[in-house]
Amino acid sequence: MDIVLRATFAFAFIVFLTRIAGRKELSSLEPIDLILLVVMGDLIQQGVTQSDYSVTGLVLAVGTFGVLQATTSWAAFRFGPFRKLVDGEPIVVMQDGKVLEANLRRERISLEDLAEEMRGQQLASFDDVAWAVLESNGKISFIPKTR
Amino acid sequence: MPDIPDTIVVRRHRDLVGRRHEIWVRRGLLALVGAVLALGLADVFGQSPTTDKAEADAATLKIVAPASIRGGLMYQCRFDVHANRELKKATLVLDKGWLQGLTINTIEPSPLGEGSRNGSLVLELGHIPAGDVYSLYIQYQVNPTTVGRRSQVAELADNGKTIFRIHRKLTVFP
Numbered sequence: 001m002d003i004v005l006r007a008t009f010a011f012a013f014i015v016f017l018t019r020i021a022g023r024k025e026l027s028s029l030e031p032i033d034l035i036l037l038v039v040m041g042d043l044i045q046q047g048v049t050q051s052d053y054s055v056t057g058l059v060l061a062v063g064t065f066g067v068l069q070a071t072t073s074w075a076a077f078r079f080g081p082f083r084k085l086v087d088g089e090p091i092v093v094m095q096d097g098k099v100l101e102a103n104l105r106r107e108r109i110s111l112e113d114l115a116e117e118m119r120g121q122q123l124a125s126f127d128d129v130a131w132a133v134l135e136s137n138g139k140i141s142f143i144p145k146t147r
Numbered sequence: 148m149p150d151i152p153d154t155i156v157v158r159r160h161r162d163l164v165g166r167r168h169e170i171w172v173r174r175g176l177l178a179l180v181g182a183v184l185a186l187g188l189a190d191v192f193g194q195s196p197t198t199d200k201a202e203a204d205a206a207t208l209k210i211v212a213p214a215s216i217r218g219g220l221m222y223q224c225r226f227d228v229h230a231n232r233e234l235k236k237a238t239l240v241l242d243k244g245w246l247q248g249l250t251i252n253t254i255e256p257s258p259l260g261e262g263s264r265n266g267s268l269v270l271e272l273g274h275i276p277a278g279d280v281y282s283l284y285i286q287y288q289v290n291p292t293t294v295g296r297r298s299q300v301a302e303l304a305d306n307g308k309t310i311f312r313i314h315r316k317l318t319v320f321p
Contacts, residue, residue: 002291002292006321016176017180019173020173020176020177020180021177022173050218050219050291051219051291052291089159089160089166090155090160091160091161091163092155092157092160092161095161100161103161103163106163106170130150131151131152131155133152133155133160143152
């Protein structure tokens with residue numbers, strides 16, 4: 001029972017932390033983010049299973065994560081308010097070539113970050129962008145102007 | 148104005164109408180996590196030792212042990228018995244709070260004898276000459292499933308006669 005409760009708490013804490021940390025942190029996967037992912041995984045394991053090396057413990061911990069992930073995903077699909085709570089909503093950061101700086105500031109995204117993302121989608125100039133939307137997964141979608 | 152992408156609602160997703168508070172909720176929750184970390188730095192979750200002391204004509208007992216610990220941690224408790232006069236047959240009696248859900252890895256120096264009295268652990272320390280200090284170290288590990296707040300009572304006795312008791316609290320965080 002203990003492992004299931006620990007895994008449930010760990011899952012809820014991870015969802016909570018990723019939700020409040022901001023989307024910029026979600027989208028980037030710099031070397032430091034990769035290292036942090038591995039380190040956090042190890043720290044979570046220690047808190048969940050502690051000194052339990054059994055296969056039963058493994059099944060309980062991984063099973064709990066799997067069931068919670070599937071349940072969260074289903075609830076987000078089924079209930080709109082819950083989806084907004086766990087996934088968030090998109091934010092428009094550019095419209096018709098104009099950068100909406102207040103919205104960028106809110107998500108701690110600099111103009112340089114935006115330009116970098118834009119270049120990644122083969123767009124050279126802000127003027128080429130009709131819409132840029134910061135999605136709930138942290139990625140920025142650019143919709144080019146039609147010529 | 149270019150066509151609005153499907154499912155994007157300009158008022159909500161661009162002008163953030165009804166979403167202005169979100170950022171403050173997020174910052175508030177982040178500050179809450181920061182506060183928990185600050186509490187950790189302030190040693191609220193253990194495991195720095197605290198000192199409890201009791202004094203009588205016959206002896207002084209000082210217990211140096213953490214008041215807060217966490218599941219799985221290894222830690223040490225030290226019992227310093229200072230004999231103000233000769234103690235012929237000193238015994239240290241530890242109630243269940245010192246034992247339940249905790250693993251004792253070792254006790255150094257080994258007591259002359261061990262026993263049980265009303266569910267408490269009796270450690271026979273033996274003869275302590277006047278002016279001498281007997282230090283007993285107990286190395287613990289917290290069982291991972293142990294959690295909660297409990298009282299701990301340590302009693303020092305000589306020749307079966309209680310000299311004093313020390314009452315303290317121990318908090319075990321999950």
